[in-house]
Amino acid sequence: MNKQPELLASARPDAARTTGVLLLGIALVAANQRAPITSVGPLIGSIRESTGLSNSLAGLLTTVPLLAFALLSPFAAKWSRQYTPERVVMAALLVLLAGLVCRSLSGTSIGTLFAGTVLIGLAVSICNVLIPSLVKRDFPNKIGLMTGVYSVSMNLCGALASGISIPLARNAGLGWQGALACWGLLTLLAALSWLPRLRAPSQPAQTNAAKARERRSLWRSGMAWQVTAFMGLQSILFYMLVAWLPDILASRGMSEDAGGWMLSLVQFSMLPFTFVAPIIASRMRDQRPLVLLTVLLFMIGIGGLFIEDTSLIPLWAILIGIAGAFAFSLAMIFFSLRTKTAQEAAELSGMAQTVGYLLAAVGPLLFGLLHDLTHSWTAPLLLLVAAAALLLAAGMGAGRNRCV
16 A cells, blocks of 8 residues: 555656656757758858859758748658657658758759758758647647747757857868758757657557548638748748848948857847747737737837948847747747647648748748849848738737637
8 A cells, every 4th residue: 555655756757757858859859950051041152152053042042941841841740640750750850960961061062962951951841840749749738838948949059050150161160061060960969869759659540531620620720821821921031031131231241250140149039038938928818919029029120120330230130039039939839829639739830831931932032032133132121021011910810819
């Protein structure tokens, strides 16, 4: 009779260790979801010089991963049902590592450069879809907190990648290839941390009828489309800024190093708010006030980029970072708050990232094309303003207290 409390007491450390393993794995996978892409922006000038790419083609280096996100996202939830999410994420990490190696060994070969970029995009798309559903499944009572941890890990490494790319390439003498290759070490660490999760038991597969019902109802849901639009528009804003902010600031007279660090400042400014915003959002029945705040901050920050004076650039970068943090956090937590099950969250995540990233893929390319055509940053910056206005419209729908 007295053995049961002893067994429970002895089980607690194991439960704590298991939770720690789950948390570490999610954090490290999240850390790999932006760094391989945000590290490219500050190095675009060097890549152009080395390979002879035009501005439009250089914009494809950040557009191609988004197209890959749109291409593979619909399959992630299906594969997770068939093989378990843990195994699918591990496969994605191995593909990501292969893509980083391929891209870094490209030299002046444009084909190899883009092949590696495609692999990176395909791998990251799987993690983008499945990690939010794993958070909902493994931490159902701490969705806001765990979404915050996930978001901070992603944005912290994204910010570091932007800031240290130029120093690694020039000061450390690694060149742009070596600077991009360094992130393979982080991917390898994430894969090693994920190994214990491969022992997770297989989940029962859904019947074909259940799958058809789920897919049919989701794609016919107005709420699902509003979440999808919100996801796509916040992605458009983020990836256009990641790709072109250093070049915009260079036209204002800032050095490449300073431009790279301003991009880092945007992402460092996101960190505390990507942690806090999901917690706040999870405690609110209606997230529309947060949507309004997000768009207001975007408008002020983007508006500041029209001004030639560079003295206030850090302020505009911080405001854009805070807005981006709220936008990204809301997009991520909508997958959980607007669904009832982890599988439904994966389905919504897959839908939102398929359509959303397809929209976002147009952003960096169109941004560069507008600059090539007008030889000015005014038209591209107006594109950012328009995207922020549309974000408000989508967020007013997605922020309502309803499920898909």
